Amino acid sequence: MTINIVIAGPRGKMGSEAVKMVMNEPDFRLVACIDHKNNGKTLDTILPEVDRAIPIYEDAQACFQNHKNTDVLIELSVPAAGYKHTKTALEHKVRPVVGTTGFTETQLKEVDAFAQQQNVGCMIIPNFAVGAVLMMKFAKMAATYFPDVDIIEKHHDQKLDAPSGTAIKTAELIRENRQSKKQGHPEEKETIPGARGADLDGIKLHSVRLPGLVAHQEVIFGSPGQTLTIKHDSMNRASFMDGIKLCVNRVMEIKGLIYGLETIL
Numbered sequence: 339m340t341i342n343i344v345i346a347g348p349r350g351k352m353g354s355e356a357v358k359m360v361m362n363e364p365d366f367r368l369v370a371c372i373d374h375k376n377n378g379k380t381l382d383t384i385l386p387e388v389d390r391a392i393p394i395y396e397d398a399q400a401c402f403q404n405h406k407n408t409d410v411l412i413e414l415s416v417p418a419a420g421y422k423h424t425k426t427a428l429e430h431k432v433r434p435v436v437g438t439t440g441f442t443e444t445q446l447k448e449v450d451a452f453a454q455q456q457n458v459g460c461m462i463i464p465n466f467a468v469g470a471v472l473m474m475k476f477a478k479m480a481a482t483y484f485p486d487v488d489i490i491e492k493h494h495d496q497k498l499d500a501p502s503g504t505a506i507k508t509a510e511l512i513r514e515n516r517q518s519k520k521q522g523h524p525e526e527k528e529t530i531p532g533a534r535g536a537d538l539d540g541i542k543l544h545s546v547r548l549p550g551l552v553a554h555q556e557v558i559f560g561s562p563g564q565t566l567t568i569k570h571d572s573m574n575r576a577s578f579m580d581g582i583k584l585c586v587n588r589v590m591e592i593k594g595l596i597y598g599l600e601t602i603l
């Protein structure tokens with residue numbers, strides 16, 4: 339069966355890699371793209387590696403109205419637009435596979451409720467790399483034995499959201515196996531605000547943004563006399579493509595929201 343796909347954010351670092359992946363997959367067909375800057379143009383005029391005239395829309399409504407055969411939206415743009423595209427896709431019974439990070443907790447709940455209401459499959463995946471998902475699973479396991487934990491995520495300096503979606507998801511998974519706990523000295527004070535990082539139920543999250551980085555995370559557990567570090571590095575965006583492929587196939591079979599790849603691996 340051929341799966342008809344729309345990609346939002348096709349010029350981006352992830353979007354352009356996803357365009358290549360979709361075009362090379364025999365069972366996937368790229369039918370259109372959503373890009374706020376190239377309305378009315380075709381993809382071959384803006385991406386040199388594309389040799390087909392795939393239409394580009396600024397407006398997600400217009401895109402799905404003109405391509406009623408769309409099965410899946412691969413959303414890889416920016417948080418605000420990504421949220422709108424996801425809701426619009428669901429309105430049209432198109433299944434979103436969302437890689438875009440930075441949705442608020444309220445937005446996640448709204449998408450969940452709307453996907454259920456529409457009876458349509460939807461996946462929001464903070465990290466498509468299998469190694470990163472294993473890192474999160476191992477961290478969840480370790481939290482049973484090591485309740486003191488800091489997460490350090492490191493990304494390229496063009497990233498809009500902090501902490502990363504992966505760091506938030508990791509902390510949420512750790513929280514499932516750990517009692518809420520305030521870490522560090524009970525009387526510690528920050529002499530420079532932010533020095534101890536963001537706080538999710540006492541778990542500290544630190545975000546590094548530097549040119550030269552791609553996507554990296556360390557989860558460091560400490561207990562008397564020992565530390566345990568679980569680390570993952572994405573060296574390039576190809577690391578995310580197998581996960582996207584898996585999700586595009588899986589979203590066709592589900593109803594409602596799946597949040598995180600660990601639930602289906």
Ligand SMILES: NC(=O)C1=CN([C@@H]2O[C@H](COP(=O)(O)OP(=O)(O)OC[C@H]3O[C@@H](n4cnc5c(N)ncnc54)[C@H](OP(=O)(O)O)[C@@H]3O)[C@@H](O)[C@H]2O)C=CC1
Pocket residue numbers: 346347348349350351352353372373374375414415416417419436437438439440463464465466467496578
């Ligand atoms: N889940 C995962 O495994 C991964 C998720 N990500 C996430 O994916 C998203 C994209 O990342 P990345 O490719 O690195 O970012 P980029 O900045 O490289 O790409 C984002 C693209 O979206 C475009 N864009 C902005 N606004 C709109 C809009 N309204 N409609 C359509 N396109 C728009 C941008 O165009 P312009 O620059 O012209 O504004 C740009 O081309 C981020 O949220 C990131 O966190 C990234 C890697 C892995």
Ligand SMILES: O=C(O)C1=N[C@H](C(=O)O)C[C@H](O)C1
Pocket residue numbers: 439464465466493497501502503504505552553554
């Ligand atoms: O913006 C990125 O690059 C990435 N974003 C995702 C996140 O926020 O966790 C996934 C990966 O870390 C790359």
